[in-house]
Structure formats: structure tokens, C-alpha cells
Amino acid sequence: MPLIGYARVSTAEQTLEPQLRELRAAGCALIHEEQASGADRSRPALARLLAQVRPGDTLVVVRLDRLARSLSHLLQVIEVLKAKGAHFRSLGDPIDTTTPQGTFSLQVMGAVAELERALIRERTRAGLRSARAQGRIGGNPALKAGDREALRKLRLARDETYVRKLEGTADAWLPLVRRHRPDMAWDDLARLLNARTGRDGPAWSVERLKRAARRYVRDGLLPPTVLDRAPRRAPDDRLMAIVAGMRHADPDLTLAGIARRLEDMRERTPRGSAKWYPSSVRMLLQRADRMGMVGGASEGQRPLP
The missing domain is CATH 1.10.10 (Arc Repressor Mutant, subunit A)
Structure with a gap:
């Protein structure tokens, strides 16, 4: 399992050497180095790493704060790795998505992050209500002065x-x-x-x-x-792509449910009718399946009706 290291410092006065030693000791043959603030999400080295990561790779950091300053950003990066079939490990924290325990720890962190966002929203609303009740009007003098x-x-x-x-x-x-x-x-x-x-x-x-x-x-x-620009499609090809996308996004959605969504989208049937029937959806799905546009059982999809 290839281990790819990521080391980051915030300023030129700091040194990457301690992180590099730990990452090499952990078995990282390739290490991406970066000098950037943790609050800055537009980091070129991290972007290149995420673009180049391959299935089976594991991104390794010394500590979680070397990768992200916020839990939300950390979870987004790990979601990208998961979508590519890659993994994540922090040497100084109990996070290793190659193990059940590490995955569980990550799920707990995600739940805590959602709770934190909800509490922040509620505190913000309560503060605004209190300020309005006391007749206070918001405003920043520096902004008004154009600072x-x-x-x-x-x-x-x-x-x-x-x-x-x-x-x-x-x-x-x-x-x-x-x-x-x-x-x-x-x-x-x-x-x-x-x-x-x-x-x-x-x-x-x-x-x-x-x-x-x-x-x-x-x-x-x-x-x-x-x-990139989407290729031009014939009307029937468009409809096949749309119903295939609906089926992949929600495998349990019935033919009648797909028909209702197509009507909500104001899509017309191949014959030009505004009314969709399950039989019309079935025909498009079967054609999309023959063209390889619908995932099979190996992707967790139900067999086509």
C-alpha cells in the first residue's frame, strides 16, 4: 500500500525537517511539502496531491492540523480520498481509515462537526435577536471608512x-x-x-x-x-443519461418515482408527450443499460426491471 506524505509549515521561519523525519520513518517514500497558512484552502501542493492520488494510496500526515485547520475541511479532503479509493492516516491522532477503529473515530468527528455548526447557527441567531430587541444596529466603522x-x-x-x-x-x-x-x-x-x-x-x-x-x-x-464542455447529445441520449443518473443516485427509486421526477423537470417522452409512464422509463433504462450507462449488481444496483 503506497504511503504518500504531506508536510506543511505556515511561515518561512519554520522548518519541515521534524515532519519529514516522522513521515520517512513511517514509510513514506514520496512526500509533498508546502509552506502555507492552514486557514488557506487553496494550497497548490495539496491540490496536486489530491489530483494525483490513486486507488490504494494512503495520505499520511504527522498531525491533523498539518492538513486542515477546520474539521469541515478535513472531512472534505477525506471524502475526496474515499471517492478515489484512497485512505488517510494521521500519525499523531487515532485516525486511520484503513482500520475499523480509525473509520469509527472519523465518523464521530463528523457528527461532532455537524453539532458544532448547528450550535453556532443558533448562537448567531440568538445574538441577532437580542441586538435587535435592544435597538442596536450593526456596522463596522472601519468598513464605512474604506479601511x-x-x-x-x-x-x-x-x-x-x-x-x-x-x-x-x-x-x-x-x-x-x-x-x-x-x-x-x-x-x-x-x-x-x-x-x-x-x-x-x-x-x-x-x-x-x-x-x-x-x-x-x-x-x-x-x-x-x-x-469541460459537455458533448452534444441526441434527445434520446439526453433522456437516457438523465434516467441513468437518477437510478444511480437513488437505486431504490421506482420506475413510477423516476417518471414523476421527469414530469417535475418538464422533460418530454421520446414521443413528445408530457405524461410519463413506468413503461417509458423502463425502455430508456434498458437502452441505457445496454450502452453501459447504468451500473450493474457489482455497484449495488438492483437488476433492471
Whole structure:
């Protein structure tokens, strides 16, 4: 199992040597070195590492804080590794996703992170309600004066808020983008996502989805190929790609359920009708299966009806 090390320091005055010694002693033949703040998610060396990692590889760090400063960012990186069939190990922490105990520890950390986000949201709302009740109006004098440092901090804060919002919705959109781009056009993917999520939160527009994907590509959490132009497809090929995507995203979804989602997306049948029947969905799924667009039993899918 190839071990790939990642070592990071924040400033030029710090040295990587202690980390390098520990990583080499752990068996890492290849080590990616970086000088960057832990709060900065746009780290070129980390992005290259995530782009180059292969199935069976294990990313190794000396401590968790060398990889990420926030639990949410750590979980996102590990999700990328998991999607590529790779693993993660921290030498100074009980995290090793090649073992059941290490995986359990990671799951506990994920649950704690979700609870922490919920508590922060509630404290923020309570603080705003209290301020309004006391007649206080928010405002930053430095911002009003156009102070450059204050404006820079504001941009960073807004960026961090945007990233956190993306992380809160990643379970819905990230797997679809990772699986279907660039084979599926952005507008089809946005409609597929909206049909799947229903009325939970604001609708996903093409631009909102593209912006999210571009941010994750910039942070090394998605490959740049997801931003490539989608190939032109015949109408029937589009429909096959859409129903295949629905089936892969939700293997337990019935033919009637797929039909209802296609109607919600305002897709017309191959014959031009606005009304979808299970038999029409079955026909498209069977054709998609023959073309290799639908995963088989080895991927955990039910047999096609």
C-alpha cells in the first residue's frame, strides 16, 4: 500500500525537517511539502496531491492540523480520498481509515462537526435577536471608512461563509457533479439535482452549480475535467443519461418515482408527450443499460426491471 506524505509549515521561519523525519520513518517514500497558512484552502501542493492520488494510496500526515485547520475541511479532503479509493492516516491522532477503529473515530468527528455548526447557527441567531430587541444596529466603522485591512477581512469572512454553505449542501450536489460531469450538460444536471432535492432550500441554478464546482476544483476537491464542455447529445441520449443518473443516485427509486421526477423537470417522452409512464422509463433504462450507462449488481444496483 503506497504511503504518500504531506508536510506543511505556515511561515518561512519554520522548518519541515521534524515532519519529514516522522513521515520517512513511517514509510513514506514520496512526500509533498508546502509552506502555507492552514486557514488557506487553496494550497497548490495539496491540490496536486489530491489530483494525483490513486486507488490504494494512503495520505499520511504527522498531525491533523498539518492538513486542515477546520474539521469541515478535513472531512472534505477525506471524502475526496474515499471517492478515489484512497485512505488517510494521521500519525499523531487515532485516525486511520484503513482500520475499523480509525473509520469509527472519523465518523464521530463528523457528527461532532455537524453539532458544532448547528450550535453556532443558533448562537448567531440568538445574538441577532437580542441586538435587535435592544435597538442596536450593526456596522463596522472601519468598513464605512474604506479601511483596506477591514475590507480584506470582510472578503475572507464572506469566502469562509460561502465555503461553509457549500459544505452544508455537498451531500446533495457533489456526488452528482463528480459522477456526471462533463458527460451531462450543466442545465440537465441542475434540473436533475432540483428534482432529487425537491423543495429543500433554494433551487439550484446552472450558475450556482458551476460556481460551487469551480470552487471545489480550485481547492483540489474536484478534478478540473468537471468544468469541460459537455458533448452534444441526441434527445434520446439526453433522456437516457438523465434516467441513468437518477437510478444511480437513488437505486431504490421506482420506475413510477423516476417518471414523476421527469414530469417535475418538464422533460418530454421520446414521443413528445408530457405524461410519463413506468413503461417509458423502463425502455430508456434498458437502452441505457445496454450502452453501459447504468451500473450493474457489482455497484449495488438492483437488476433492471
